[in-house]
Amino acid sequence: MQREMKKLYFTFILLLSGAISLNAQNLTQLEGSFKTGPAIILIAILVTFVLVGIFFRAKDPTDYYAAGRSISKVGSGMAIASNWMSAASVLGMAGMMYGFGYNGLAYVVGWTGGYVLLLILMAAQIRKYGKYTAPDFIGDRFYSRDLRIVSAIFTILISFAYCVGQFGGIGLMFKWILGLNYSWAVIIGSSVVLLYTLISGMIGATKNMQIQYVIIVTSFMLPVFILAFKFDYFWLLPQIGYGAAVTDIVQGMPAPNISDGMVLLNAYSHNFSIVPSPEYAMPWDPSTGTTFFQWMAICFSLMVGTAGLPHVIQRFYVVPKITDARWSVVWGLFFISLVYWTAPAYATFGKILSSNPEVGVLAKDAIVVYTAQLGGVNSLIVGLLAAGAVSAAFSTVSGLLVAGASAFSHDLYVKVINPASTPKQQLKIARWGTVLMAVLVTVVALMKLGLIAQLVSVAFSMAACTIFPLFLLGIWWSGANRAGAKAGLFAGSLVTFIALTYFIVGLSGGSLPGQAFISYWLNVWYFAWFGAPLAIVVNIIVSLLTKPTPLEIKKFLAEQVHN
Amino acid sequence: MESSDQYNFSIFSPRNKHGRKNRNVIFSMLAIWAVAVFGFQFLLRAIEKPTPEKALTVFESEWPAVTGGNEEMADYQAILTSLLMVKGKNTVATGDQQLLSEAISTVTFRMVPKSLNTQVMEKVAALELMHADIAALKGQEYMDLKFRIQDASSGLIGMLEPYTGYGTTSLEAPILAASLRKDYPASLTEASLSRLPDIMKLYLTHNQSVLTDTKFLGFPFHYFYTAVFLLVLFVVLCIVYNRLIEWRLNREGIVE
Numbered sequence: 001m002q003r004e005m006k007k008l009y010f011t012f013i014l015l016l017s018g019a020i021s022l023n024a025q026n027l028t029q030l031e032g033s034f035k036t037g038p039a040i041i042l043i044a045i046l047v048t049f050v051l052v053g054i055f056f057r058a059k060d061p062t063d064y065y066a067a068g069r070s071i072s073k074v075g076s077g078m079a080i081a082s083n084w085m086s087a088a089s090v091l092g093m094a095g096m097m098y099g100f101g102y103n104g105l106a107y108v109v110g111w112t113g114g115y116v117l118l119l120i121l122m123a124a125q126i127r128k129y130g131k132y133t134a135p136d137f138i139g140d141r142f143y144s145r146d147l148r149i150v151s152a153i154f155t156i157l158i159s160f161a162y163c164v165g166q167f168g169g170i171g172l173m174f175k176w177i178l179g180l181n182y183s184w185a186v187i188i189g190s191s192v193v194l195l196y197t198l199i200s201g202m203i204g205a206t207k208n209m210q211i212q213y214v215i216i217v218t219s220f221m222l223p224v225f226i227l228a229f230k231f232d233y234f235w236l237l238p239q240i241g242y243g244a245a246v247t248d249i250v251q252g253m254p255a256p257n258i259s260d261g262m263v264l265l266n267a268y269s270h271n272f273s274i275v276p277s278p279e280y281a282m283p284w285d286p287s288t289g290t291t292f293f294q295w296m297a298i299c300f301s302l303m304v305g306t307a308g309l310p311h312v313i314q315r316f317y318v319v320p321k322i323t324d325a326r327w328s329v330v331w332g333l334f335f336i337s338l339v340y341w342t343a344p345a346y347a348t349f350g351k352i353l354s355s356n357p358e359v360g361v362l363a364k365d366a367i368v369v370y371t372a373q374l375g376g377v378n379s380l381i382v383g384l385l386a387a388g389a390v391s392a393a394f395s396t397v398s399g400l401l402v403a404g405a406s407a408f409s410h411d412l413y414v415k416v417i418n419p420a421s422t423p424k425q426q427l428k429i430a431r432w433g434t435v436l437m438a439v440l441v442t443v444v445a446l447m448k449l450g451l452i453a454q455l456v457s458v459a460f461s462m463a464a465c466t467i468f469p470l471f472l473l474g475i476w477w478s479g480a481n482r483a484g485a486k487a488g489l490f491a492g493s494l495v496t497f498i499a500l501t502y503f504i505v506g507l508s509g510g511s512l513p514g515q516a517f518i519s520y521w522l523n524v525w526y527f528a529w530f531g532a533p534l535a536i537v538v539n540i541i542v543s544l545l546t547k548p549t550p551l552e553i554k555k556f557l558a559e560q561v562h563n
Numbered sequence: 564m565e566s567s568d569q570y571n572f573s574i575f576s577p578r579n580k581h582g583r584k585n586r587n588v589i590f591s592m593l594a595i596w597a598v599a600v601f602g603f604q605f606l607l608r609a610i611e612k613p614t615p616e617k618a619l620t621v622f623e624s625e626w627p628a629v630t631g632g633n634e635e636m637a638d639y640q641a642i643l644t645s646l647l648m649v650k651g652k653n654t655v656a657t658g659d660q661q662l663l664s665e666a667i668s669t670v671t672f673r674m675v676p677k678s679l680n681t682q683v684m685e686k687v688a689a690l691e692l693m694h695a696d697i698a699a700l701k702g703q704e705y706m707d708l709k710f711r712i713q714d715a716s717s718g719l720i721g722m723l724e725p726y727t728g729y730g731t732t733s734l735e736a737p738i739l740a741a742s743l744r745k746d747y748p749a750s751l752t753e754a755s756l757s758r759l760p761d762i763m764k765l766y767l768t769h770n771q772s773v774l775t776d777t778k779f780l781g782f783p784f785h786y787f788y789t790a791v792f793l794l795v796l797f798v799v800l801c802i803v804y805n806r807l808i809e810w811r812l813n814r815e816g817i818v819e
Contacts, residue, residue, distance in 0.1 A: 033701050054689070097725065102652070102789070105786075108794070109600060109789060109794075111799050113793070114601055114799050115797060116592065116797050116801060117596075119588050119591050119804060119805075120588075120593065121756065124819070126807075132611070195656055234781070239779055239791070240791070243782030243787060244782075246781075246782055246783060246786055247778060247782065251736075252734075253734055254733075254734050255733055256732045258605050268709065269713070271734070271737075273734050274651070275647070275652060275738070276616055276617075276648065277652050277654075278616065278769040279689065279766070279769060281775070282769040282770050283607050283785065284770060284774055285769055285770065286765055286770075287654055288654060292608050292817070295604060296604060298600075299600065299601075299604075308690035322819040326804075326808070327805060329801060330805060331797070333798055333801055337797070337798055340794055344790050354653060357650075357651070357737060357738055357742070358712065358713070358716070358737060358741060361653075477572075477573040478570060478572050479573065496714040551570065554570035554571065555570050557570070557572070557715060559570075562582060563579065
């Protein structure tokens with residue numbers, strides 16, 4: 001295996017050297033042209049992923065679902081981080097801050113703060129319960145085949161919604177690198193990620209996730225160091241150094257901006273200056289169209305959704321020990337934070353670098369790459385950054401497709417449709433499920449329904465309204481019974497249905513009764529602020545009014561999970 | 564016979580001493596987490612005050628003069644600067660940008676002598692044409708036109724400098740060059756510009772407080788707290804929780 005890895009490494013280096021020797025043209029046109037160097041870097045990285053997937057491919061269903069429980073806690077932490085850091089983290093988050101200022105930080109806090117909930121309320125208990133998938137847990141804990149089926153369907157829907165944003169991000173980066181139109185870029189990117197997931201399964205994916213994490217972090221951080229150095233901020237720790245740039249944006253920077261006798265300019269020779277723009281940093285600024293309520297609702301929904309996402313919860317089954325489940329969260333959160341501390345720096349530098357009206361209107365979701373380009377960062381490093389963003393989307397998509405396929409084959413096919421199926425049949429169904437899901441996601445991604453971070457937040461709200469209450473009460477209250485779970489799930493599903501219906505109707509130009517009211521208070525990006533607490537309350541009330549939980553479930557929880 | 568009740572538990576009423584200690588740790592962590600995240604935002608909300616930018620103060624003091632017919636050149640200069648301060652923000656909605664461009668054009672052409680109007684208009688028209696063309700171009704053609712636009716803008720700014728006071732290297736110059744339009748309202752009192760004071764107020768008023776105005780490590784304090792400190796706190800909370808749990812498991816001799 002070591003020899004194979006060495007070959008792999010040298011292949012990668014060779015391809016990278018090719019890219020460097022070609023030394024692509026200076027990337028002063030932000031969009032529209034084929035970029036040779038970045039394209040070679042992207043292809044080299046993708047080939048590496050596929051090869052790693054082949055070397056570590058799944059041999060049986062246990063490998064496919066849970067990586068054979070052979071991953072260390074640091075490795076699992078990296079895999080959690082890589083699995084987590086999607087196009088929404090690497091591209092979408094900076095885009096939200098660039099476009100909506102302080103309200104974008106609700107995504108930073110929401111997507112990290114949820115890990116505290118996950119750790120103290122879920123991680124170890126889920127591992128102790130000892131089930132492979134979220135529907136497995138729900139079906140078993142609430143002794144209900146119906147709930148297993150419904151939760152499997154929700155797992156697929158959540159993974160689906162999450163994937164839509166990722167495929168959009170992959171499309172944007174393929175578009176940027178290859179100079180293709182968005183539709184072709186999405187189709188090509190989707191095909192590659194599908195191929196990779198099919199041949200690797202989760203064990204290959206977990207190995208890949210560790211490699212992907214290193215690529216994501218390196219490619220994401222390097223340009224920020226360069227930008228901070230180039231524009232005279234504290235570059236040794238740009239995650240702090242960009243703070244002065246935030247203040248410069250708030251107060252305004254006159255032109256020409258001279259440092260050490262040199263005029264600071266962007267790649268188009270525009271002054272590195274900006275009119276006073278406090279709206280970038282001031283909370284819920286009226287001019288950004290955002291409110292205090294939205295900040296809180298987004299933050300809460302993302303946090304609770306984090307603790308209810310099936311593909312995140314599923315990661316705790318792959319660690320060998322219970323203590324590893326806990327520490328893998330810490331490592332995962334730390335690795336995630338490294339990127340999340342950096343993302344606002346892109347938005348900040350991007351804000352100044354694009355302030356000249358001649359730069360034009362930029363796509364928010366690609367602001368990370370544009371910032372590096374406008375900052376005059378070497379084109380190959382910008383290419384690596386784009387490839388890192390693609391890696392981020394790939395790692396998440398592979399985890400999501402595996403989670404969706406697991407729900408389809410393990411929770412629906414094996415447990416409901418054909419319990420006598422052989423492992424070979426199960427693997428076949430898992431792979432067909434993956435293909436079907438990828439094709440459908442591609443179709444929806446082509447519709448461009450919103451910004452990446454917003455699209456992904458739909459999945460979080462959905463998970464918060466449906467899966468999270470079942471896990472929370474299932475683990476922490478022996479009184480939560482089947483009837484309560486069904487009622488709670490119905491309430492959460494109803495809120496989800498209402499939010500999605502109003503969103504789709506609004507998008508198509510129609511209007512339903514109370515359209516404006518629902519679109520604001522139960523917006524599709526953050527409806528969980530209401531749906532999750534409602535589902536919990538309904539679950540509790542109905543559980544108290546109906547037949548108690550069977551003795552064996554209570555005994556199992558008391559002795560195995562909380563002993 | 565076993566009773567179902569003997570295995571009853573909830574997070575609020577654990578079954579044993581170990582569980583109760585666990586519960587206390589969990590609730591302490593949750594309380595710190597909730598206060599740190601949401602409590603701070605509530606505080607921010609409670610103490611904020613709508614604060615105008617200097618450009619809004621200038622605009623509101625000059626607006627009656629320039630719309631009342633007793634304006635002077637200095638009034639136009641002040642109004643123009645405040646309009647450019649809004650137009651230069653890249654969060655301005657498309658419709659509002661259009662209106663601001665028109666207002667900027669109206670004010671600028673008021674400041675330029677009539678004898679120069681035709682020349683300025685020709686340059687503005689040429690720039691508009693180039694802006695329309697650049698969207699379809701790629702590669703070297705794109706870059707060539709980009710630089711021609713820059714040259715044309717510089718020429719325009721140079722021509723206007725004696726009247727507007729903005730040199731080619733000034734912050735306002737590129738915003739002005741990109742804002743000027745061939746077609747614009749004859750005066751600021753026209754109905755099409757009636758929304759202007761509201762637009763200025765919208766983009767130039769911000770929620771500020773002592774927490775947003777205090778600087779910490781170069782950041783506005785509230786920004787540092789949310790973007791940097793909270794993430795550190797989350798990691799620390801997780802580490803402390805794990806250490807506490809492990810310490811207690813060891814102390815009580817419990818093997819998971």
